[in-house]
Amino acid sequence: MSQTESSAPPSGGVLIVGSITADLTTFSHRLPARGETILGDEFTLVLGGKGANQAIAAALAGSSAHMVSCVGTDLFSPLLTEGMQSAGVNTEHVRRVSGPSGIAHIRVDDSGENDIVMVPLANSSLSEAQIDAAFSARAGSSTVLLTQLEIPWALTQYSIRKGHEAGLTVILDPAPATVLDDAIWPLIDIVTPNETEARLLTGIVVTDLESATAAGRWFVDRGVRYALITMAAAGALLVSATEIKHFDAIPVQSVDTTAAGDAFAGYLGAALALGHDLPDAIGRAMAAGALTVTKRGASPSLPSRADVETLLTRHTAMRATKA
Numbered sequence: 001m002s003q004t005e006s007s008a009p010p011s012g013g014v015l016i017v018g019s020i021t022a023d024l025t026t027f028s029h030r031l032p033a034r035g036e037t038i039l040g041d042e043f044t045l046v047l048g049g050k051g052a053n054q055a056i057a058a059a060l061a062g063s064s065a066h067m068v069s070c071v072g073t074d075l076f077s078p079l080l081t082e083g084m085q086s087a088g089v090n091t092e093h094v095r096r097v098s099g100p101s102g103i104a105h106i107r108v109d110d111s112g113e114n115d116i117v118m119v120p121l122a123n124s125s126l127s128e129a130q131i132d133a134a135f136s137a138r139a140g141s142s143t144v145l146l147t148q149l150e151i152p153w154a155l156t157q158y159s160i161r162k163g164h165e166a167g168l169t170v171i172l173d174p175a176p177a178t179v180l181d182d183a184i185w186p187l188i189d190i191v192t193p194n195e196t197e198a199r200l201l202t203g204i205v206v207t208d209l210e211s212a213t214a215a216g217r218w219f220v221d222r223g224v225r226y227a228l229i230t231m232a233a234a235g236a237l238l239v240s241a242t243e244i245k246h247f248d249a250i251p252v253q254s255v256d257t258t259a260a261g262d263a264f265a266g267y268l269g270a271a272l273a274l275g276h277d278l279p280d281a282i283g284r285a286m287a288a289g290a291l292t293v294t295k296r297g298a299s300p301s302l303p304s305r306a307d308v309e310t311l312l313t314r315h316t317a318m319r320a321t322k323a
Contacts, residue, residue, distance in 0.1 A: 013065055014269045015144070015146070016055040017131060018055075019049040019120065019151055020102060021102035021104040022102070023106055026042070026106070028107070046079075046297050046298055049123070051150065054148070054266040058089075058269055060088070060305060062305050063269070064141075066142065081094060095125070097125040102121045102150075104117070105118075116258075120150060124151070126152070135163075144269040147170075149174055149175055153180070164188075169269075170188050170189045185222035185223040186223025195212075195229070202215045213244055216239025220239055228268075235248045250286055250290040252294050255294055256293065256297065263292040266302070267281075267284050267287075267308065271284045291303035
């Protein structure tokens, strides 16, 4: 029985198999047109990568978080490993390999929207043997596996199989979206695509709750236990074989949407590992994602558990007042 259905106390934390990058981000009034050069307003260089961001979010949420990944031997390597360690992430299974670390080039406009080019580099050196070693050491003390698609898909699939066999709750953030092997869907407990990823994977254009429901059923029909479609200001929709539940977004002023999905996934995994039921875990993930978009950058924008609790309390009070 998966953690999403069990009321037993958690035996441990979150195992994250995924990417680590140095995020080079430019901020400008608007994004340039094709072939155009414009002047920007600011530049940042910070720790990022979907795997690292989710690991940090899980650690900030109060769970133990164990990262499985690779970094290079370049000048960025200390920024990446020390950044995770200072956030409370265990990096025992982060391997240093010859060559450059992964890089993400991010552009953000004044509305907070972004586009990203991610170059895997060292992340492509992750191996089955490295994943085996991490599972051997940590699967027994973890209850949740988080993984994404910024590492070679064969290794994401391998991790999903290992997690399923070990009885972990397997959460897949299918980003960046790519065509996946149908055999893997029944091994996934929760898949968390946004509207764009849902469209690319299912062929269904997600514009409202009706189309999000159709996309969610596409995943469930293929064996996923829960499809959780995230829709920014429209909230999130949970679809399973027996229920459909909408979760309202928490209104905030968006500054930069980078890492909002990672905050969501990390807090979702951590809340489940800490024993919260799925609806409560989703509420915490929604609050974490909302807070993340109010600050610039990837890992620096990830919120603390205290800030998430405060936002949830305030949001609950506001809803009660309106009722």
